[in-house]
Amino acid sequence: MEAQMAEVGTEYVLKNTLTTRKTGPPIFPKGEYGTGFNPDTPKTLPSWLSEQDLAYYTAKFEKTGFTGGLNYYRNFNRNWELIAPWTDSQVKVPVRFISGELDMVYTSLSMKEYIHGGQFKKDVPNLEEVIIQEGVAHFNSQETAEEISNYILDFMKKF
Structure with a gap:
């Protein structure tokens, strides 16, 4: 390679x-x-x-x-x-998940089904929101920097 x-x-x-x-x-x-x-x-x-x-x-x-x-x-x-010892572990802090709809990870290996089908919420029980940005790819924090910053700031204001 x-x-x-x-x-x-x-x-x-x-x-x-x-x-x-x-x-x-x-x-x-x-x-x-x-x-x-x-x-x-x-x-x-x-x-x-x-x-x-x-x-x-x-x-x-x-x-x-x-x-x-x-x-x-x-x-x-x-x-x-x-990472086998952590199988079935959960992320128990509040979470907002953000991805681009064209993200190569989001569109690979059954990830959409995992995220939207309920298993993600089981693994991350305090998942508050899933945001999928239309027309945005893998480097969404660069591609839509201001929008990402606003999502993070809005999320952090709760604390």
Whole structure:
């Protein structure tokens, strides 16, 4: 994976990932260099992502690489083993859940069914609200920063 990412370049991988509107799990297909997660990577950046921001992220990832993040996905089975003692645990603090309707996590692996089908509420009994932002993807705190801040502020005012 790292070799494929290196071939297309750090800036491309970040721009592609940050701007994707492709739903479902992220996939970087072998042999399809230049397409990555999103074959429709825009030529220009969206209003919420400046050239300066992209340059900053690119500089940071050029120093550290993507291996740390990728290792999380490589270790799914071990991660499940490590968290096994907390199976059936509940989050018992008040919660407001916010996601974009185009978020690759929200649209993957039966997550919508989990969130809206009742199991999420069983695991998080003090879930007060689920907010799904229309037309918004995975990086909703950047894409709709003011709206997210308002949701958080409104939630925190209760305390």
